[in-house]
Amino acid sequence: MKILLGLSGGVDSAVAAYVLQSQGHEVECAFMRNWDSLTNNDLLGNPTLGDDVCAQEQDYEDAKAVADKLGLKLHRVDFVKKYWDDVFSVFLDEYRKGRTPNPDILCNQHIKFAAFYDFAKSMGFDWLATGHYARVNHQAEQSELIRAVDSNKDQTYFLCQMPVESLRHTLFPIGEMKKEEVRAIALKLGLDIAQKKDSTGICFIGERNFREFLKNYLPSKKGKIIDIETKTILGDHQGVLYYTIGQRKGLGIGGNLGPWFVIGKDVKKNELYVARLEDNPWLFSTSCTVSHLNWFNPLDLRKAIAVTAKFRYRQQDSSVQIQLGDDGFLQVEFEQPVSSVTPGQEAVFYLGDVCLGGGVIEDVFKEGRILNERIAGALSA
């Protein structure tokens, strides 16, 4: 089999390359470049601008060293424009609406398992492979996406929007391995990046002061922070778009009553609404609607089924009941109230270890009322 593997310069994809190679496959690698700080005007709060070697080039050097060590060919592909058009523009549009998107899921959907998949096909490869912690079970009729053996590193959450067709042609070589095993192999192979720290933050952009990063694209606009319970003004925020539901840090509210958490916002009024303490009822919801559904399984969604759901990465699964409504939205009823479910974020569904698919959280409800209605009601009461 002829396989193209995405090599990032990290440990996981390096070991994935080794695994495929040792299985006797014909493997070539490709390094993707999706972000350019200068052309994308990413200046504020950018920690790497002053560095003599930019982090991305270091990653490329690392990837090159791995490819050389293994004797594999390394391609370099540039998706900077496509990332901007298909991922970052959507990301910004969502933020402008006051929602909180997940750029890495968009990236997997549009870049790694779409643009990159097309590239692989055009180059005559049969299969695509990445260093994600996930498993895929290819059957005659369908391919199942399954949680990684290393439950602590499972990344199926981020893969829920990958096109079904590319899942059909994708391999996750390290999905059966634990992180420690992966590092041990890298060490044994003598790879320089064996001890390289796991990357975090938005992939391709990196870990950043997020508010400063957003300020490059979404101008600051001061407004009021309001306590939903007493309707009093507690302070000023720097821009309602910079805050997300459930957020505690960055509010700057002193006093003895807190901590305070963001429970909602009004983009038009530029007001941020907060409530006290983490167990505040205002943070909890009991159902939501989901759009942009991507579904891997042939289950009939017209009938209500009991599954589990994740509303954010590394959150324990919640028991829910789902059913596709006539409006095309998936209705999701939570068995227990869930905290800080946020519009724009992804809801991902599972049946045991099988990842069924996922979609974008549209509206969040409690006792049948949309969050914003509840807030408006409380303010006018």
Added chain:
RNA sequence: UGGGGUAUCGCCAAGCGGUAAGGCACCAGACUUUGACUCUGGCAUUCCCCUGGUUCGAAUCCAGGUACCCCAG
């Protein structure tokens, strides 16, 4: 300009003569391929509105200032 009260870290707030609790905020780190949450650590080193005084010793007692608040005018 009669009476009463309060002045302690950015914000709340303990302390009541023995050598500055705690919470919030903030900062740093950990965790983490999103945004968050969470966890750990740091955060008034002779300083407690100012100036004197009493005392072995005061943020804590006394005197005089200053500022703010409340009630009367």
